[in-house]
Amino acid sequence: MKYSIRLILFLATLISSVYSLHLNIEAVEETRPPVCVRDFVTEGQLVVVNIQSSGNQGDGQHLSFYIRDTVGNEYRKKKDFAGEVRVAFTAHASAAFDVCFVNVLQRRYSQLSRDIELDIEAGSAARDWNAIQAAEKLKPVEVELRKVEELTDEIVNELEYLKAREERLRDTNESTNRRVRNFSIIIIISLIALGVWQVAYLRNYFKSKHII
Template sequence: MQFLGLSIVLAVFTQLICGLHFDIPSNHHSELVCVRDFVQQGQLVVINLFSDGSVGDGQMLNLYVRDSVGNEYRNKRDIAGDINVALTAQATTSLDICLENLAQIKGAAMSRSVELDIETGSEARDWNLISANDKLKPIELELRKIEELTDEIADELVYLKNREERLRDTNESTNSRVTKFSLLIIIVLGCLGVFQLNYLRDFFKSKNII
């Protein structure tokens, strides 16, 4: 029961949508403004973006969606108004949603106001369509949402556990190598000290000092 209660609480917090509102000043050179979110491989991602202004108003707003391993999902140029982008993550990594606002008129200080919502996993699914197709009651629909959110949380915990194990193995391997390297240095220094003592003894004997 405690696990179920914790899962429901986490599911409620996970339902929060990443909603952002910001202004992007226009520039004559490329200057990216990026928002980063973590995604899992095979996870559905829906990006809802709204910007004021219009095409041809002296500004060119460009959208780039890529992840940290080099996959590029979208490259939309000169956008305005409502833009919706749906994609499936190709790797478990961080996803970057980047915008740039290029000025088309010299000497004019302009900007675009942008609203950005990022939905991932079960949040990005069309639950109204699912409810209609499967003929689910409201309580059944909520239970389905909680079930999928719980599965996502469990998968993320497994990923974090595996990542912690990999980092621990790397740390232990590094510590073992450092220990072996330190022992090697001690042995080399000891051998060098013995060699120097023997050399000095032979030298002093040759000079009849000892």
């Protein structure tokens, strides 16, 4: 039993680990495509984005960011920031979302850049487990088991979403196949009818000219 609990806690630690992404955003004079990092969340899932930027405001570059999903929902937008920014939001739809950065150079003929450290936490990893442990007076083992339980629920929900999406894609594929088949049958019938009409027309034409 002890080994099972240890194994569960070890797996939970591996799954819930958060890795920082380090970026270097060069400042440019002209507008260029933003530097974006994409992740995927399901509807109603809690997401926490932590951004740590080097430099200071007024250092000759304006660093901005926005968080927007692929269906058009914008969760946060901030211009000319430096230091630490924390953004928490609940996903409005099951879709990919982008954290995009734009760094505009304010001092001409300079080479400036900002170092970015980006952390994205979603689902159970984004919850404040210390506050939950204090509020519900849970033991450390109970907290870890709660994490595993929520992670399991998230995996099940994601698998159900993928299954439903696969069913929709399969239905779309079958519908497309039926339409292509029906269109092909119509084309074949039309070609046969056109051929028969051409043969009949030419036969009547040659008969009228007494060729046959």
